[in-house]
Amino acid sequence: MHVIYGGTFDPIHHGHLRLALEVSDALAVDRVHLVPCHIPPHRGDTGATSAQRLELIRLAIAGEERLRVDDRELQRAGASYTADTLRQLRQELGAEAPLVMVVGTDSFAGFDRWQDWQQIPELAHIVVVRRPGAELPENSGAAHLLAGRRAAGAASLRESPAGRVLELDPPLLDISATGIRERIATGRSPRYLMPDAVWQRVQALGLYGSGSANGF
Numbered sequence: 427m428h429v430i431y432g433g434t435f436d437p438i439h440h441g442h443l444r445l446a447l448e449v450s451d452a453l454a455v456d457r458v459h460l461v462p463c464h465i466p467p468h469r470g471d472t473g474a475t476s477a478q479r480l481e482l483i484r485l486a487i488a489g490e491e492r493l494r495v496d497d498r499e500l501q502r503a504g505a506s507y508t509a510d511t512l513r514q515l516r517q518e519l520g521a522e523a524p525l526v527m528v529v530g531t532d533s534f535a536g537f538d539r540w541q542d543w544q545q546i547p548e549l550a551h552i553v554v555v556r557r558p559g560a561e562l563p564e565n566s567g568a569a570h571l572l573a574g575r576r577a578a579g580a581a582s583l584r585e586s587p588a589g590r591v592l593e594l595d596p597p598l599l600d601i602s603a604t605g606i607r608e609r610i611a612t613g614r615s616p617r618y619l620m621p622d623a624v625w626q627r628v629q630a631l632g633l634y635g636s637g638s639a640n641g642f
């Protein structure tokens with residue numbers, strides 16, 4: 427079973443990393459592939475470039491065998507549509523291999539505005555991870571999709587290549603990249619919200635307005 431977890435990762439933090447490991451445990455898979463987007467289709471400019479966000483991810487997951495980075499979206503020009511990524515993976519994996527896309531509730535809430543969203547369940551299973559403080563709006567396209575395609579359990583995802591939606595509610599950390607960027611921009615330390623190696627590199631690159639005021 428191939429599992430991808432996409433995000434802007436601007437920058438990567440412990441909320442992302444814990445989520446990835448919780449999913450790896452819950453689905454009993456050896457690998458979760460983090461897929462940073464190049465040009466987010468749905469939000470403004472990023473604080474760090476694609477290459478910088480990729481470098482920070484590599485630092486964050488160094489030494490953790492279960493986490494891998496897949497930079498395919500950085501190789502494509504234009505907006506990074508998830509449907510394109512899944513089509514590419516489906517070609518590579520073949521028609522029968524179970525393919526899983528992981529998403530937090532806040533991103534999934536706007537799922538019916540994603541490019542070709544109705545095709546996505548034909549390409550992959552969706553694992554929706556309940557993010558602290560983010561509920562799916564009732565009557566949203568996402569809530570209907572979940573209700574109509576709810577998976578019986580994690581093991582059932584292995585029984586078909588795509589089409590089921592599994593909700594997970596593991597213990598997660600209420601950390602956001604927005605909160606981290608705000609802290610850095612106002613001279614406060616984001617230490618312990620992200621790996622030390624990431625924070626050191628953010629400072630070395632002077633990202634998000636980091637300067638001497640932040641300290642370690």
Ligand SMILES: Nc1ncnc2c1ncn2[C@@H]1O[C@H](COP(=O)(O)OP(=O)(O)OP(=O)(O)O)[C@@H](O)[C@H]1O
Pocket residue numbers: 432433434435436440441442445528529530531532533534555556557558598599600601602603604605
């Ligand atoms: N702390 C967290 N707990 C659970 N899910 C998370 C957490 N942080 C991010 N996610 C999920 O990870 C994916 C990628 O998130 P993203 O890179 O946008 O991080 P973010 O912290 O939400 O960033 P920002 O604050 O810039 O929006 C999304 O599906 C999001 O729902």
Ligand SMILES: O=C(O)c1ccc[n+]([C@@H]2O[C@H](COP(=O)([O-])O)[C@@H](O)[C@H]2O)c1
Pocket residue numbers: 431432433434435461463466467468469506507508509529533539540541
């Ligand atoms: O394909 C789309 O139209 C689309 C619209 C919004 C979000 N996504 C993807 O959802 C993932 C999480 O997005 P975000 O904004 O929470 O970082 C990331 O991989 C995005 O590329 C994809």
